[in-house]
Amino acid sequence: MSARRPALSVDVVSLTPHGRRLTVLLVRVGDSRSKERWELPNDAPRSDETIDEAAARVVRPTLGAQPAMLEQVAAFGDRRRHPSDAAVSIGYVALVASGASASLGGDAAWFPVDELPPIAPRQRAIVDGAMHAVRARLDQSPIAFRLLPSTFTLSQLQEIYELLLGRRLHKASFRRALHASWLVEPTDEWRSEGRGRPAQLFRYAPRKRRGSRRGVRFEGVSGT
Amino acid sequence: MSARRPALSVDVVSLTPHGRRLTVLLVRVGDSRSKERWELPNDAPRSDETIDEAAARVVRPTLGAQPAMLEQVAAFGDRRRHPSDAAVSIGYVALVASGASASLGGDAAWFPVDELPPIAPRQRAIVDGAMHAVRARLDQSPIAFRLLPSTFTLSQLQEIYELLLGRRLHKASFRRALHASWLVEPTDEWRSEGRGRPAQLFRYAPRKRRGSRRGVRFEGVSGT
DNA sequence: GACATTAGTCACAATTCGTGACTAATTCGA
DNA sequence: TCGAATTAGTCACGAATTGTGACTAATGTC
Numbered sequence: 001m002s003a004r005r006p007a008l009s010v011d012v013v014s015l016t017p018h019g020r021r022l023t024v025l026l027v028r029v030g031d032s033r034s035k036e037r038w039e040l041p042n043d044a045p046r047s048d049e050t051i052d053e054a055a056a057r058v059v060r061p062t063l064g065a066q067p068a069m070l071e072q073v074a075a076f077g078d079r080r081r082h083p084s085d086a087a088v089s090i091g092y093v094a095l096v097a098s099g100a101s102a103s104l105g106g107d108a109a110w111f112p113v114d115e116l117p118p119i120a121p122r123q124r125a126i127v128d129g130a131m132h133a134v135r136a137r138l139d140q141s142p143i144a145f146r147l148l149p150s151t152f153t154l155s156q157l158q159e160i161y162e163l164l165l166g167r168r169l170h171k172a173s174f175r176r177a178l179h180a181s182w183l184v185e186p187t188d189e190w191r192s193e194g195r196g197r198p199a200q201l202f203r204y205a206p207r208k209r210r211g212s213r214r215g216v217r218f219e220g221v222s223g224t
Numbered sequence: 225m226s227a228r229r230p231a232l233s234v235d236v237v238s239l240t241p242h243g244r245r246l247t248v249l250l251v252r253v254g255d256s257r258s259k260e261r262w263e264l265p266n267d268a269p270r271s272d273e274t275i276d277e278a279a280a281r282v283v284r285p286t287l288g289a290q291p292a293m294l295e296q297v298a299a300f301g302d303r304r305r306h307p308s309d310a311a312v313s314i315g316y317v318a319l320v321a322s323g324a325s326a327s328l329g330g331d332a333a334w335f336p337v338d339e340l341p342p343i344a345p346r347q348r349a350i351v352d353g354a355m356h357a358v359r360a361r362l363d364q365s366p367i368a369f370r371l372l373p374s375t376f377t378l379s380q381l382q383e384i385y386e387l388l389l390g391r392r393l394h395k396a397s398f399r400r401a402l403h404a405s406w407l408v409e410p411t412d413e414w415r416s417e418g419r420g421r422p423a424q425l426f427r428y429a430p431r432k433r434r435g436s437r438r439g440v441r442f443e444g445v446s447g448t
Numbered sequence: 449g450a451c452a453t454t455a456g457t458c459a460c461a462a463t464t465c466g467t468g469a470c471t472a473a474t475t476c477g478a
Numbered sequence: 479t480c481g482a483a484t485t486a487g488t489c490a491c492g493a494a495t496t497g498t499g500a501c502t503a504a505t506g507t508c
Contacts, residue, residue, distance in 0.1 A: 007231035008312060051301030051312060075299040075314045077275030088232060088275060090299045090312070139441045140360070155486075161440055172488075173439045173466065180464095181442035196485025197473035206445070215397045215496065216385055217363045218405035221430065379455075396457075397497065404495095420454025421504035439465065449508100456503075464495070472486075478479100 009086035010054040011042040011123060013073070013130035014063060016096035017147050021112045022163055024127060025096075026119070027062055028107035029083070038116075039083045040123045041108075055092040064103035067094035068146035073126065073133045080121040091126035093134060095146035138164055142183070145204040151187055153199035154178070182207040233310035234278040235266040235347060237297070237354035238287060240320035241371050245336045246387055248351060249320075250343070251286055252331035253307070262340075263307045264347045265332075279316040288327035291318035292370035297350065297357045304346040315350035317358060319370035362388055366407070369428040375411055377423035378402070406431035 014025035026038040041062050045054035055070055070092060077088035101110065111117065113131065116124075134143055144160045158174050178184060185205040190198040238249035250262040265286050269278035279294055294316060301312035325334065335341065337355065340348075358367055368384045382398050402408060409429040414422040 045301065045311070047311070050303060051299060054301075072298055074296055075275060075312075077269065077278075077314070079274060087269070087271070088299075088312075088314070090301070136364070139443050140445065142445050153486085165440070167437065169440060170466065171486090172468090175487080176465085177440050177442055181445065183442055183445055194485085195475040195483075197487080199486055213391065216389070216393060216401050218401055218407055219363050221363065221366050221405065221407055377455085394496095394498065395455085396499090399456080400496085418454085419452075419506040421456080423455055452505105452507080454503100454505080456501105458499105458501075460498090462495105462497080464493105466493080467491090468489105470487105470489075472488100473484100474486095475484080476482085478481090 006044045006084055006086045007088065008044055009042045009082060009084045009089045010045055010051055010058055010092065011040045011082075011089050011126050012055055012059050012070075012092045012094050013040060013127050014059060014067060014094040014096055015113075015130070015134070015147070016101055016110065017098045017160060017163060018110055018112070020159070020163065021114075022131075023110035024113050024116060025062060025094075025101075025104075025108055026111055026117070027105075028109070030107075036117075038109075038111075039119055040126060042082075042084065042089070042123075044084065044086065051090055055090075055094075058092075059094050062105040062108040063094070063096065063101065064105070065100070067096050068100075069093075069095040069143070071133075073129050076122055076125055076129070078122075078125075080125060082122040083120050089122055089126065091129055093130040095134075095143060097149050098147060099149060135164055142204060142206070145183075151189065151201040151203050153191060153201060154184075155199060157184075157202070230268045230308055230310045231312065232268055233266045233306060233308045233313045234269055234275055234282055234316065235264045235306075235313050235350050236279055236283050236294075236316045236318050237264060237351050238283060238291060238318040238320055239337070239354070239358070239371070240325050240334065241322045241384060241387060242334055242336070244383070244387065245338075246355075247334035248337050248340060249286060249318075249325075249328075249332055249334055250341070252333070254331075260341075262333075262335075263343055264350065266306075266308065266313070266347075268308065268310065275314055279314075279318075282316075283318050286329040286332040287318070287320065287325065288329070289324070291320050292324075293317075293319040293367070295357075297353045300346055300349055300353070302346070302349075304349060305344050306346040307344050313346055313350065315353055317354040319358075319367060321373050322371060323373060359388060366428060366430070369407075375413065375425040375427050377415060377425060378408075379423060381408075381426070 015022055027041055029037050029039055041058050043058050045051050073091040073093055075088055075090050082089050147160050162169055183206050184202045187201045189201045191201055239246055251265055253261045253263055265282050267282050269275050297315040297317055299312055299314050306313050371384050386393055407430050408426045411425045413425040
């Protein structure tokens with residue numbers, strides 16, 4: 001039986017915070033030689049499912065449950081190598097709440113995103129693309145909230161933003177902007193973990209937004 | 225000969241301004257019946273080319289020259305119908321400078337984006353996705369400049385932004401922000417077209433940008 | 449030459465933002 | 479038991495950015 005070169009693969013980059021760093025889920029592939037190899041969970045879509053459904057199916061076995069968010073990143077169809085040798089790979093990002101990754105399937109493990117073991121060049125590009133997409137959509141989509149449990153402290157939320165943006169934020173500014181955005185509502189619970197004053201717990205609860213359209217921004221327009 | 229169901233197609237949404245509206249390039253497909261049918265230029269990628277190369281090949285015959293920018297939008301792999309019946313279609317946007325679409329190939333024509341003739345549902349979704357991507361990347365990528373000739377007046381540039389944003393902008397604000405961004409440099413030419421004071425011509429010439437990182441924005445984070 | 453039309457600039461009020469300093473509530477160790 | 483350390487949360491003020499109307503400039507038209 002000769003496995004024909006598949007036309008397509010669907011590859012999922014699962015992200016979750018571990019401590020103060022973002023981590024990516026990889027699976028160990030049973031290589032007959034002793035050499036240890038890792039790759040992103042991936043598979044060819046079946047003929048009767050959509051690619052979104054394929055991505056959901058691909059994460060299921062490795063992650064215990066379904067992720068808090070699962071979105072397409074892009075299609076990768078250059079000449080870089082892919083484990084399945086697919087002509088085109090479609091990348092997805094899955095966001096997993098911190099602490100929610102209790103029961104990992106078989107040979108799966110979380111790696112800090114900036115210390116991945118060697119993986120196929122195409123999958124490397126998919127991970128980079130996923131990170132790029134996450135950062136780009138951070139202020140358009142409730143990404144940060146998907147990386148946290150359903151209730152969280154504002155310090156935790158700020159920490160996630162700092163993680164994703166890669167820079168420190170000023171506490172007062174962060175809270176002022178958050179307050180103005182009406183994205184979050186206080187619960188009446190407080191958490192006193194470790195030392196220091198206990199923090200109030202909040203939940204993600206976006207209000208209807210009135211059209212607050214601003215002027216044009218030429219923020220990041222550059223050479224390309 | 226039975227044409228097997230192809231796994232992939234690459235579909236290109238070419239955009240150019242015509243007067244005060246954005247237009248999309250469609251080709252008439254030779255239907256044996258008298259019914260007139262239109263579709264986005266598309267084809268299956270060949271086994272020896274990347275999908276970017278396939279997209280470039282697809283636009284070539286219909287558009288005279290190469291577009292000023294050609295970028296992937298996303299992969300569309302739901303159950304909506306596509307002319308080629310492909311399992312997955314990869315959408316691209318091509319930006320064409322106004323007036324540069326002199327020699328259209330065979331049965332191609334520009335349609336205002338909000339008055340398209342009936343097309344396959346999947347292609348309809350690709351057009352919507354392309355518009356969405358263009359708007360989302362407008363402040364990250366020099367999109368507006370690709371829809372204009374190499375020199376242009378600031379009023380023309382503002383008109384493009386208003387077209388893409390779908391709202392009016394205040395002249396002084398627009399110019400102040402543009403000035404602060406160092407994206408544009410004056411030529412020593414002036415154009416006196418029609419009545420009114422002649423306008424100075426500018427060209428796109430981005431300067432090195434110093435890191436102007438701002439605070440967090442929760443601009444568009446909402447319910448989804 | 450008056451007027452309509454388009455380009456380009458100015459200036460000021462209003463808003464937003466960056467920041468340091470403050471108060472509050474808790475744990476830990478002496 | 480008290481004080482230092484630690485984390486949460488708020489305030490207020492100067493600086494920077496933004497929205498906006500009004501102004502000047504240069505052209506075509508009648």
